[in-house]
Amino acid sequence: MKFSFGKIAVICMLLVSCSSDDAWRTKVQNAEYLHRSIKQVTDVIVHDIFSPPVASRIYTYVSVAAYEAARHQDSLCVSFAGQLHGLGQVPQPDKGKEYCYPLASVQAALKVGRALVFSEDKMDAFYEGIMQEFKNDGVPKDVFERSVAYGTQVADHIIAWSQKDNYKQSRSFPKYSISEDPATWKPTPPAYMDAVEPHWNKIRTFALDSAAQFKPVSPTKFSTDKESGFYKEAFEVYTAGVKMTDEQRQIASFWDCNPFVMNVKGHVMFATKKISPGGHWMNITSVACKKTNADIVKSAEAYARVAIGLVDGFISCWDEKYRSRLIRPETYINQYIDENWTPLLQTPPFPEYTSGHSVVSGASAMVLTKLFGDNFSFTDSTEIEFGLTARSFKSFIHASEEAAISRLYGGIHYRPAIENGMIEGRAVGNFINEKVRTRKEGKKLADGK
Incomplete structure (x- = not known):
């Protein structure tokens, strides 16, 4: 068969045109769109100084929204509806119509995030920029509008779900009452802030059966007797502070994650803004996703599962904190060991047990190990932007153990709060791994085994 030069030119033009028309589908698969959106939520959480429990709540609703919009790109993924308490069937995309699910996912995440933070202007500026990037990628106008509309439907559904978790009602619950009992928590310097979220155990759990499902053993009985177990636990904290090594100091500072740090200079008091523990682990999730080149669906899946572990972990922990209401090391040591001792880290404003x-x-x-496997080595760069160097770990468990012991080095927890807190947290994580499905039966989670 012979072709004239003119016919060949037309065919080439059509091939180039088709290739150009399809190029946007490849461009939008960049998971960085979601990573950057989650990082924006983190930045605003830090700016707005949300407490760690409240931050975990924000992360969870944002991440669940992102996953529910993205999951339709992968037929193996299943919805959280009917698995997470109170979450009904999420709106579905129209059959037979084309969507850009990465765009819908980002739309859902950012709209939910905007609804849950204070600095809406910061969210709006980021939103306008990233939407323009999707347009620049060449997403057709009808697909763009349809995808944004679907992301908005998902977001509205998640926002409505969030409004029934008892959070708004808890804003008007009474403040924590200081007890005269010497064993109980008292406000600590320099700000002597009120206790944070004393009613957090009344927030609706996400996957846990109840806030007390993994209730830890009781803390060591309070005593001022120098031969008592409690005194010895406090003295261990005191000694660790006095004999601090450079490595221990670095570990404590790296895992500080206290958004409440207050600085006092003369009559002026101002806050140093830091990432929360939840934000730190969400960033580790980002590191793991990028190392494995996880696509946007697997990344959304990872963020959502980790966030559920965070929020239920804080509900479980806060349930115990305001049950035992245990005195902090700083208060005890100053009263019974050394009145001039100060911890390396500023004591957070809530009871001690568990950590x-x-x-x-x-x-x-536990959640990340299930997703990405055992012995997953990585370098954690979370704290670089806060003036600290990166740290490397052999596994997620290795990182979690360092994070836990950092609280003793920092002078803000006794050893039982650390060890029993780890047991409590691992139980929460394992429960979520077993109960919450994001993949059809027999299919692996993300890139883990």
Whole structure:
């Protein structure tokens, strides 16, 4: 068969045109769109100084929204509807119509994020920029509008779900009452802030059967007797602070994650803004996704599963904190050991037992190990933007154990809060791994085994 030069030119033009028309489908698969969106939520959480429990709630609704919109790109993925408490069937895309699911996922995540933070202007500026990037990728106008509309439907559904978790009602619950009992928590310097979220156990759990499902053993009985177990636990914290090594100091600072740090200079008090424990583990999730080149669906899946572990971990931990209401090391040591001692880290404004960082680190490590496998080595760069160097770990469990013991080095927890907190957190994480499905039966989770 012979072709004239003119026919060949037309065919070439058609091939180029088809290739150009399809190019956007490849461009939008870049998971960086979602990673950057989650990072934007983190940046605003830090800016707005949300408490660690509240931050975990924000992360979970944002991540679930992102996953529910993205999952339709992978036929093996299943919805969280009917698995997470109170979550009804999520709106579905129209059959037979084309969508850009990465765009819908980002739309859902950012709209939910905007609804849950204070700095809406910061979310709006980021949103306008990333939407323009999708347009620049060449997403056809009808697909763009349809995808944004679908992402909005998912977001509205998730926002409506969030409004029934008892969070708004808890804003008007009474403040924590200081007890005269010497064993109980008292506000600590320099700000002597009120106790944070004393009613957090009344927030609806996401996957856990109840806030007390993994209730830890009781803390060591309070005593001022120098031969008592409690005194010895406090003295261990005191000694660790006095004999701090450079490595221990670096570990404590790296895992500080206290958004409440207050600085006092003369009559002026101002806050140093830091990432929360949940934000730190969400960033580790990002690191793992990027190392494995996880696509947007697998990345959304990972963020959502980790976030569920975080939020239920904080609910479980706070349930115990305001049950035992245990005195912090700083208060005890100043009263009974050394009135001039100060911890390396500023004591967070809530009771001591169990350690929140230990609980959520244990939960996150279990979830991430299920997703990405054992012995997953990585370098954690989370704290670089806060002036600290990156740290490398052999596995998620290795990182979680360092995060936990950092609380003793920092002078803010006794050892039982750390060790029992890890047990509590791992139980939460393992429960979520077993109960919550994101893949059809027999299919692996993300890139894990």
